[in-house]
Amino acid sequence: MSKEGIERHDYDVIVVGAGGAGLRAAIEASAAGAHTALICKSLLGKAHTVMAEGGIAAALGNVWKEDNWRVHFRDTMRGGKLLNNWRMAQLHAQEAPDRVLELEEWGALFDRTSDGLILQRDFGGHRYARLAHVGDRTGLEMIRILQQHAVHKGIDVYMECTLQRLLTDGGKIAGAFGYWRESGKFVLFGARAVVLATGGGGKAWKITSNSWEYTGDGIAMALDAGTDLIDMEMVQFHPTGMVWPPSVRGLLVTEGVRGDGGMLTNNEGKRFMFDYIPEFFRADTAENEREADAWYEDKKNNRRTPDLLPRDEVARAINTEVKAGRGTPHGGVYLDIASRRSPEFIKKRLPSMYQQFKQLADVDITTTAMEIGPTCHYFMGGVRVEPETAAATVPGLFAAGEVAAGMHGANRLGGNSLSDLLVFGRRAGAGAAAYASRTNARAVDDAQVEAAARSMLAPFDGEGTENPYALHAELQETMQRLVGIIRTEAELQQAIATLDVLGERVDRVTVEGNRQFNPGWHLALDLRSMITVSKACARSALMRQESRGGHTRDDYQKADPEWGKKNVVTRKRGGQLELATEPLPQIPEELRQLVLAEEKQPA
């Protein structure tokens, strides 16, 4: 294979992934004067950000003037069970309002308060109604506004282009290499800096809200390039995914349903969440139904409904109810807004949920309770970054959004993802542009390119026996069954052994047809990343001998204060994964007091 035949482009900064974080990073890098390209696996505007429903968390204080960045910071840290990188959580809470207002400057139209400002809605784990939103299609508004803004900034966009390797020179980023989905031909990007904005890897689980794209490519590429990952055991299972019919199992049901008054009940009609209020949140949570219902209107004299505890708590509670035989006919629990709000209110506030259930499940949510259950949703873990610039541990590499780690700790609050994309997308774009401006272009190593090209074409050799679709199904079964919401040492050991075998079998995958738009081949390549991130997840989960946030161990059911001071770090050295624990960055005393302070009890 001669590199003369490979299409090549050179940039100061390339951004990989065109969801909210990637678009925001590209806009910022370009504005800073960097020659910038945006590269994405799908068409522009189709990334997972478009699926985000409920809103963008930002302490604008439009609905509750008592809200400010300190309250948002406290909620975020407590939601993350204090495993968060405190500086990221601080920057996020401080900058989110400006990032939301900036979207308005670019044409976004959020729902309004009666005095003409941006309306904010309640969400899990947030003290005040804080989420700027557009009905239940906030992500669509955000991605379209960013996309339209980016179009006029002279950013080159490479759509349906999948990157497979980061190229390095002397341990620094030199570019990236991949293929065009349409033609299957290779493409090489020389770049001084690379921003990863590739999202997570939820497609490795069977019941998932993630689309085909979320295969952990960015995480796997970063690992191969020598960067550190942290918190890979921390996977969020969103409490409310559809459970019926089977073809839509896992599809997301927005937390906005509960934010707007919906309640969870079991098959006895009981509001079971009152039985699952953990000590950590007891002082912040309503004691009874009267207080919970009054909280929606009067937050000064009442505490938050337990239906809006952080997602990890709610997902575990649902899991327990179903296992105890108190679930619905299709193995979920009920989410009821029909008996709580008027049909007009529901259709106005939750139009796409109304359509989704009507069209895909023949359920009218204005008259009937939904059946819902947990679904794999979000990676809190990923690439370790430095808070101010989003720089990874490999020089020239930056990461923002779901692919990056630290911001959300052990559990992400709803609404904090869209704000994370904006805050750290912008910081990563600025960081990458600044790095590129003080760095010379590095040489591309032909040997790295040739090795990657050979490996990518291996499935066409015709010597293998494995079918990529069947192997993917096995991987999803394994992760669902053994690395799910509740974990044990024995099951994690079994998962690791199975993943090792799957890792060998993926080398024997064979694909039919040619390189032109061939989904079987694309999946064969994506599977390698999925297996890599699955291994990092299972091994990190085995290491952390406690329960915290998205990581629950049946054999270590309590949070352990010692483990609360440590991140699990994953690296790849000599082709092998290596795991270690390292201390969390030390939070300043003033901020620690803010986090630990108890809320005032109602009179």
Next chain:
Amino acid sequence: MTDETRDATMSIWRGTKTGGRFETYTVPMVEGMVVLDVIHRIQALRAPDLAVRWNCKAGKCGSCSAEINGHARLLCMTRMNTFAPGEEITVSPMKTFPIIKDLVTDVSFNYEKAKEIPAFKPKPKEADGTRRMYQEDIDRVQEFHKCIECFLCQDTCHVIRDHEENKKAFAGPRFFVRLAALEMHPLDTNDRLELIRQKAGLGFCNITKCCTEVCPEDIHITDNAIIPLKERIVTEFYDPLAWVKRRVLSKGAQQPGPGEPEPPSAKA
């Protein structure tokens, strides 16, 4: 309805720009399936290299647009139980765009048209530094922002569906919605009426409402976007008083040039 044991049979167009044909596949079905589920099963069991675009599988991203029995639809929102048992189901790529492979078409036409639309340009902030807009003033524009860019309206629009030559001077319903969203945005100050009249070719549209009928987001494309834009053009360019005002106040203003299609709305 239980159809655990039912098989699904589907004819799918397979091929590239150089040619192709319908292939028929049969796979087992479970309850609740949509056409996209059946296509995924065909990929897994029969045709691993069958090309199809998809992402969200919930009607929110607009990736899986195609034609089912000749109708422009989203594959992920078309339930299998909408077909009678034994009814023939054919799935073909969108006709208006060049074929890449199987159900995947080259939709770059739309991304090029998007670049031609001048960006949002807001007026100054309020004296107190805020942006105040009232819900009743943005309801209409929020309807336009529901667009998921599935391009089914573009696919079904007869101005370009059967007339490749019109693509150069016609933006299509998706971008009339986009232009209407900008024109009716309470904060925007850019003037795009000249573009709408000339380069975007609004006059080609003779309001047959085909686009509105296929919109999976139920946007009233014709009534709420296209007709109000046509009315604005009439007022701006063909109202004698407004015309004189433009001639006097704006030197750059153009009259309809020789050889340009006269917008039908101008004669109304």
